[in-house]
Amino acid sequence: MTVLLHTPLFWTALTIGCFLLGQHVYRLTGNLVLLPPILTGFGLVITTLKLTDTPYAVYMEGGRYLHDMLGPVIVMLAVPLFQQLKALRQDAIRIALAVTLGSATTLACAWGLTIWWIGDPMLAQTILTKSITTPVAVAITSQLGGDPSLAAAFVILTGLLGVILILPILTLLRIRQPEAIGITLGVCAHAIGTSRALELGEREAAYAVTAMTLTATLHAIVLPLLAGLL
Numbered sequence: 001m002t003v004l005l006h007t008p009l010f011w012t013a014l015t016i017g018c019f020l021l022g023q024h025v026y027r028l029t030g031n032l033v034l035l036p037p038i039l040t041g042f043g044l045v046i047t048t049l050k051l052t053d054t055p056y057a058v059y060m061e062g063g064r065y066l067h068d069m070l071g072p073v074i075v076m077l078a079v080p081l082f083q084q085l086k087a088l089r090q091d092a093i094r095i096a097l098a099v100t101l102g103s104a105t106t107l108a109c110a111w112g113l114t115i116w117w118i119g120d121p122m123l124a125q126t127i128l129t130k131s132i133t134t135p136v137a138v139a140i141t142s143q144l145g146g147d148p149s150l151a152a153a154f155v156i157l158t159g160l161l162g163v164i165l166i167l168p169i170l171t172l173l174r175i176r177q178p179e180a181i182g183i184t185l186g187v188c189a190h191a192i193g194t195s196r197a198l199e200l201g202e203r204e205a206a207y208a209v210t211a212m213t214l215t216a217t218l219h220a221i222v223l224p225l226l227a228g229l230l
Helices: 008-028 037-052 056-068 070-076 078-083 085-090 092-117 121-127 134-144 148-172 178-200 202-227
Strands: none
Touching: 008 037, 008 056, 037 056, 037 148, 056 070, 070 078, 078 085, 078 202, 085 092, 085 202, 092 121, 092 178, 092 202, 121 134, 121 148, 134 148, 134 202, 148 178, 178 202
16 A cells, blocks of 8 residues: 555546546536535545645655646637637727736735735735636746745635636626626636636637636736836
8 A cells, every 4th residue: 555655646546536526526416616526626635645644745746747737738728719719809808908907906905915914925925826827826936936835725725716706796796798707717716717617608618718818928927027016
């Protein structure tokens, strides 16, 4: 058993298996918003690590294979974007405004609330990248002087909360346009929100992919420039 726990491919297979089990649970519960597959899989992996007393470094010997695939997987999301390219061109100005204002709001709230409640500049710099995909967040956080590992945790938590809260809030506000739903999921919940948009329809998915990509690009350009000021 000890040998198995130190085998990198074991942890790769376990992670994939936990996610597939999460998908099964998600379908059995009628796509319950409180149980997205990534949350169930996340909990199962953590439980396994805790029960086997496995260090994070040992897990990442296998987990890095999946981590390295994040970039190509994000690129594959260009397919729904291409399918809705005509509509996206027509809404280009509105998308740009929504992404810019949405990104500015998330940055201001994250920085301001962290400084106000906690007063830790390093933590505030780390949480600034919470609304972009993990590979980009880790790279930018390193430039800002934050904690990359903590940044990855913030990204996951933000995505999960976004998937759980965004749709009920939009329903409460009577916002039902596919474009608005997609942009909100993409800006606020990055890849996890985009995966939820893929379940809703092609239009939601395309706008979520566009918003997620533009948000990550905007953060990558603006945050290093703001590092000195913050």
